[in-house]
Amino acid sequence: xHTILRFLGTVAAIMLTVYLVPGILVTGGWTSILLAALVWSxxxxxxxxxxxxxxxxxxxxxxxxxxFILNALLFWAMAAIVPGFAVxxxxxxxxxxxxxxxxxxxxxxxx
Numbered sequence: 318x319h320t321i322l323r324f325l326g327t328v329a330a331i332m333l334t335v336y337l338v339p340g341i342l343v344t345g346g347w348t349s350i351l352l353a354a355l356v357w358s359x360x361x362x363x364x365x366x367x368x369x370x371x372x373x374x375x376x377x378x379x380x381x382x383x384x385f386i387l388n389a390l391l392f393w394a395m396a397a398i399v400p401g402f403a404v405x406x407x408x409x410x411x412x413x414x415x416x417x418x419x420x421x422x423x424x425x426x427x428x
Contacts (some may be wrong), residue, residue, distance in 0.1 A: 330421040333416075343402055343403075345417065352392060353399045356395050357392075368387060373386060385415070388414040389414045391414070
């Protein structure tokens, strides 16, 4: 039950991110949003920790600012994987990743 609530929280966060951030478009409807939530969950659980460890020297040199760029690149990669989910550029990906992270954190804290 807890996993389903977390997944639905991620779906809500992605839906809100699409509505709040200009440059992020969903053309596939609910299926694209559900698939994007699934892909984002896999990325944050499996891919992101590995990349965080691999990019630790750069993150330390930039005092942690590279983690924002890593999140933006992962968000952009999610848009390349999910059909019907598009990000228009790097700045939209950066803002989308920031908004998605904040909304996910808030929704998961409430749930």
